[in-house]
Amino acid sequence: MGIVSGSMNLFRLYFNENFGFNMLEMSDILEKFSFDAFYDEGKNINYGFVPFEYPEKFSFTDSSIIYGEHILFAMRYDEKKINSRYYNTELSNLKRKFLEENRKDFLSKMDLEFLKNTLTNRLLKMAVPSTSMVEIIFVPEKKEIYVSMISSKIVESLTHLFRSAFDINIYQENLVEFSKRVLDNPGKLDQVLQLNPSFN
Amino acid sequence: MAKKDISFLENEYLHFLMMNFFIGENSMEINGEIFYYQPKNRISFFSEVNSEKVDIESINLVTNKEMYVAFKDTKIIKQIDILLNNKNSSITFSIKSSPLRITGISMPKSIAEEFEDKVLERLLYFECVKAFFRLTFKSFLDMRISTEWNTLLNNFDDYLKKY
Numbered sequence: 001m002g003i004v005s006g007s008m009n010l011f012r013l014y015f016n017e018n019f020g021f022n023m024l025e026m027s028d029i030l031e032k033f034s035f036d037a038f039y040d041e042g043k044n045i046n047y048g049f050v051p052f053e054y055p056e057k058f059s060f061t062d063s064s065i066i067y068g069e070h071i072l073f074a075m076r077y078d079e080k081k082i083n084s085r086y087y088n089t090e091l092s093n094l095k096r097k098f099l100e101e102n103r104k105d106f107l108s109k110m111d112l113e114f115l116k117n118t119l120t121n122r123l124l125k126m127a128v129p130s131t132s133m134v135e136i137i138f139v140p141e142k143k144e145i146y147v148s149m150i151s152s153k154i155v156e157s158l159t160h161l162f163r164s165a166f167d168i169n170i171y172q173e174n175l176v177e178f179s180k181r182v183l184d185n186p187g188k189l190d191q192v193l194q195l196n197p198s199f200n
Numbered sequence: 201m202a203k204k205d206i207s208f209l210e211n212e213y214l215h216f217l218m219m220n221f222f223i224g225e226n227s228m229e230i231n232g233e234i235f236y237y238q239p240k241n242r243i244s245f246f247s248e249v250n251s252e253k254v255d256i257e258s259i260n261l262v263t264n265k266e267m268y269v270a271f272k273d274t275k276i277i278k279q280i281d282i283l284l285n286n287k288n289s290s291i292t293f294s295i296k297s298s299p300l301r302i303t304g305i306s307m308p309k310s311i312a313e314e315f316e317d318k319v320l321e322r323l324l325y326f327e328c329v330k331a332f333f334r335l336t337f338k339s340f341l342d343m344r345i346s347t348e349w350n351t352l353l354n355n356f357d358d359y360l361k362k363y
Contacts, residue, residue: 003319007293008305008326010333067320137326146326175206175300182338191345197208198353199215199274 002148003052003072003135011150013158014177015168019140026071027060033165034060035076044080044124047157049073049165052135071138077157078129082120091119134158145170209344210297214277216340217295218243219356230331233286237332240283240292243267245275253278268363271356284332291325295333305329 002008021029031037035048036058051063052074065071094115095107107115135148136158147158155172162170173181180189218239220226227236239261245254254275258264278298284291293305307325310318343349 003322004315007303008307008322010302010305010326010329064316064319067316067323070323072319137323175209176204178300178337179206179209179341182334183341188341188345192209192341193204193206195206195209195344198212198349199208199276 003137008135009148011147012173012178013145013147013155013170014173015143015145015162015170017168019143019166019168021140021166023066023071026065027063029165030060030065030073033161035078044127044129045078045153045157046129047075047077047161049161050076050133054133069139069141071140073136073138075134075136075154075158075161077132077134077154079132079153080124080127080129082123082127087119087123090123091115094119207298209341210300211276211278212344213300213337213340214280214295214297216343216352217280217282217336218271218277219352220339223355223359224352228332228335230286230328230335235284235286235328235332237282237284237336240281242279242281242294243270243277244279245270246278247273247275265363268360272360272363282332284328289325291329293329302329302333 030049033049035046035050038048039046049060050073051057051060051065052072053063054074054076057063060073063073065073095112098111098115099105099107104111132149132154134154137146139145145158145162147154150172155170159170162168176189176193179192183189183192217237221238226238227234229235241259241261242255242257243261245256246252247254252275254266254270256264256267256270258267261267279294279296281292281294284293289308291305291307294303295301296303305326307322310321312318312321343352
């Protein structure tokens with residue numbers, strides 16, 4: 001998104017609960033739910049909060065996060081992926097070797113599951129994760145959060161982190177909700193919901 | 201919240217921005233300052249009849265005949281690049297549909313020396329774009345539910361006849 005440089009994107013998330021945290025507590029809370037705090041090498045997906053100046057700053061204690069009504073930070077999302085073609089080739093080799101070593105003519109369902117799990121664990125250990133940085137502009141007073149990228153996996157991770165860290169449930173704003181917010185008039189919203197397309 | 205599909209309003213909003221630029225009001229007040237918007241360099245159309253996609257890029261869209269032909273063919277707009285100006289600064293960004301969103305907000309280079317000031321300056325521009333989005337979408341909805349919408353469509357049809 002480029003809070004510091006480059007171009008920015010604008011994807012709005014929102015929440016309905018009252019935000020009951022003191023701004024002075026923010027660094028400690030973000031640190032508690034940081035990428036480093038949650039990191040587990042054995043998992044193929046790792047995520048957590050990082051300072052928005054990351055990787056220059058790893059810790060929230062020396063990062064400026066409060067700018068007026070905005071709280072700025074980021075979420076690091078690492079995911080290990082296995083190339084499906086490589087996986088299938090390796091699985092074929094493994095099946096052949098297994099049949100030879102065990103003098104079997106065919107694989108049972110359990111054999112196949114065992115081979116697949118063994119291979120997945122081995123390849124995931126070797127895989128280098130791809131990293132995404134999601135910049136976050138959090139505006140508690142307005143009950144809104146702007147993020148630099150959106151996907152179902154990103155929203156799922158953000159939902160988990162915000163619920164755990166701040167006890168709030170976040171949602172993506174759809175067109176009806178956006179219309180409701182800008183109109184701030186239930187009567188007009190009803191009229192909008194009755195509209196039909198002008199262009200066919 | 202009702203689940204009626206009103207996604208067609210996304211494309212109509214983009215149409216509204218273009219119609220208002222050509223024959224209506226393209227200025228607004230944001231934080232006490234007057235801003236003007238205009239389409240910049242790129243507009244993308246889509247035809248629901250034959251699924252044809254038309255991307256038009258030009259350094260001067262206003263004189264681009266291909267764009268007027270696309271409007272006359274009632275192609276719907278999928279994306280516009282916008283230039284938002286006031287007397288001191290220019291911000292560019294893209295508005296896209298499906299879902300309606302703003303991306304690629306590009307701001308003037310900061311003149312601030314301190315890191316914190318640079319961030320605050322960028323947040324101010326970011327707030328301007330948010331305000332533009334909110335204000336123009338509200339104007340669109342207010343007009344869309346009134347009889348003024350058909351007047352605007354008819355006036356724009358008349359305007360297109362010149363091209």
